[in-house]
Amino acid sequence: MEQKNAKGWLYLLPAIAFLGVFMVYPLVDVFVYSFEEGYNSASQTFFGVGLYNYSYVLHDPYFLQALKNTFLLVIITVPLSTGLALLISVGLSSIQKLKELFQTIYFLPYVTNTLAVGLVFMILFKRTPYTDGLVNLMLHWFGAGSIDFIDGPHWAKMFVLCFYTIWVVMPFKILILTSALASVNQDYYNAARIDGTSRSRIFFRITLPMISPMLFYLIITGFIGAFKAYSDAVAIFGTDLNAAGMNTMVGYVYDMLYGDSGGYPSYASAAAIILFAIVLTITCINLMVSRKHVHY
Secondary structure, eight states, X not given: OHHHHHHHHHHHHHHHHHHIIIXXXXXXXXXXXXXXXXXXXXXXXXXXXXXXXXXXXXXXXXXXXXXXXXXXXXXXXXXXXXXXXXXXXXXXXXXXXXXXXXXXXXXXXXXXXXXXXXXXXXXXXXXXXXXXXXXXXXXXXXXXOOOOTTTSOHHHHHHHHHHHHHHHHHHHHHHXXXXXXXXXXXXHHHHHHHTTOOHHHHIIIIIHHHHHHXXXXXXXXXXXXXXXXXXXXXXXXXXXXXXXXXXXHHHHHHHHHHSTTOOOHHHHHXXXXXXXXXXXXXXXXXXXXXXXXXXX
């Protein structure tokens, strides 16, 4: 038995070494940097150790704006994208003709470059000296006025970012949920129909509990992915997200390292640790909730 355990650990050694070098060590390094005050990356020196970096970040208006944008993005996109993906997956599972064609169509945005999709969204929503954009043209049909979605009010820009994020992430969720629905044992449905159970009761009492592990997986990964959003905003609003008021927490970390305000790895490390703490807390809350609502 001990020989088998030793062999098992030997097989795991490359993966453990890889995770240690590229995941554990950087995390510890960032944690240490976050407490080094006045760190100079050129001379590798600092003048103190304390919580000043965290205090600076938490009082920085750019960080507070990025925090607000990120939370709005998470709260809006994760429930909407998951709910829409579930409805579409149920619809796809209930049809027979052209089922594969519709599944392919819904999956196309996932294999398309996100920056290319962002450029298309910018063209659809952006106002120019020559045109108000296709979306504003459609609003004119209903008697509404033009809205500057790219350079206008914050709510309009957030609407575009949320719309874009949902569009990008929903195909993957549809693929996962369609596979989950196909794996549900049909005997449960047949027994329910024999008993005269309504469709809504079948959905809430059989379908949802049976696919709850996949729903939980999508919610967890959705939260993590939304908190890491950055390229989505860049694709629509450009690289100067602070000027547009549409920066995210990951964008703030990047700007502190390499942006116009770059050269402050201690501030970037503090912001990264705060982001890590937020994601870890929400993940733990989801894990506790899943104990009562997820059926394995």
